[in-house]
Amino acid sequence: xxxxGEFLKRTEYPSKGELVVVRIKRIVPHGAFVDLVEYGKEGFxxxxxxxxxWVKNIRSHISEGQMRVALVIHVDPRKRLIDVSLRxxxxxxxxxxxxxxxxxxxxxxxxxxxxxxxxxxxxDAYKIAGWKLEDEYGEIYSAFEExxxxxxxxxxxxxxxxxxxxxxxxxxxxxxxxxxxxxSGEMTIAIPGSDGVTxxxxxxxxxxxxxxxxxxxxxxxxxxxxxxxxxKAAEDQLKRIVDDVSSKVKKAGGKFEFKRIED
Numbered sequence: 449x450x451x452x453g454e455f456l457k458r459t460e461y462p463s464k465g466e467l468v469v470v471r472i473k474r475i476v477p478h479g480a481f482v483d484l485v486e487y488g489k490e491g492f493x494x495x496x497x498x499x500x501x502w503v504k505n506i507r508s509h510i511s512e513g514q515m516r517v518a519l520v521i522h523v524d525p526r527k528r529l530i531d532v533s534l535r536x537x538x539x540x541x542x543x544x545x546x547x548x549x550x551x552x553x554x555x556x557x558x559x560x561x562x563x564x565x566x567x568x569x570x571x572d573a574y575k576i577a578g579w580k581l582e583d584e585y586g587e588i589y590s591a592f593e594e595x596x597x598x599x600x601x602x603x604x605x606x607x608x609x610x611x612x613x614x615x616x617x618x619x620x621x622x623x624x625x626x627x628x629x630x631x632s633g634e635m636t637i638a639i640p641g642s643d644g645v646t647x648x649x650x651x652x653x654x655x656x657x658x659x660x661x662x663x664x665x666x667x668x669x670x671x672x673x674x675x676x677x678x679x680k681a682a683e684d685q686l687k688r689i690v691d692d693v694s695s696k697v698k699k700a701g702g703k704f705e706f707k708r709i710e711d
Contacts, residue, residue: 461530465519468484468518479497497532498534499534500536515546551587558624559574562577592620593620596626629677630675632673635704637668637693654692674686
């Protein structure tokens with residue numbers, strides 16, 4: 449029976465050059481032993497690969513129980529040896545890999561629910577559905593996210609039993625929360641005339657009816673924020689709203705400018 453970590457990967461050992469999530473297991477004078485949590489294997493970090501700077505005291509750089517992202521630099525399955533390095537892993541790589549690993553853990557929990565429902569092992573659940581979802585979507589959790597919005601349509605053409613497809617969608621809609629994207633920008637609006645303020649209020653009121661938040665920043669500037677689970681749809685909606693406001697302001701004889709605020 450495979451351990452938890454081994455389910456996340458289809459191969460028994462990682463490949464050279466692969467980024468892996470490790471837990472610092474035991475620190476020794478010349479390095480540290482680590483657990484490769486995705487593979488259920490033990491690896492080793494030599495002191496020369498702890499940091500890009502000179503290491504006088506290993507414990508000033510890492511601590512036992514700490515989770516890190518390491519680069520695989522040597523693999524010898526015959527001798528069961530895996531050497532990894534922390535030295536050349538950039539912070540953005542570490543952040544991205546940890547996020548990916550967390551999504552893998554979420555996907556596994558969902559698959560475990562499906563496995564229990566059909567009274568099969570988790571390992572079988574990966575064979576029946578998990579790996580097929582990964583082949584189609586690149587990662588299993590992305591498939592679950594697609595099921596939330598597309599239902600069984602997201603599973604069309606994938607060789608998974610019909611009853612499994614129905615329950616996968618049921619689980620996705622019950623437990624998966626789609627990530628939200630937030631788009632924002634600053635509008636500069638000036639409408640002349642005694643009724644300019646009234647016209648402006650009408651225009652801004654029509655925006656807020658579409659679920660968009662408008663915050664007054666001090667005339668003539670207004671902050672606009674749109675939240676959605678679909679980035680492309682949000683982009684299209686924001687563009688349509690900005691074009692509509694621009695048209696209405698200019699029709700009223702006013703001036704309009706928009707500046708997108710990037711995350």
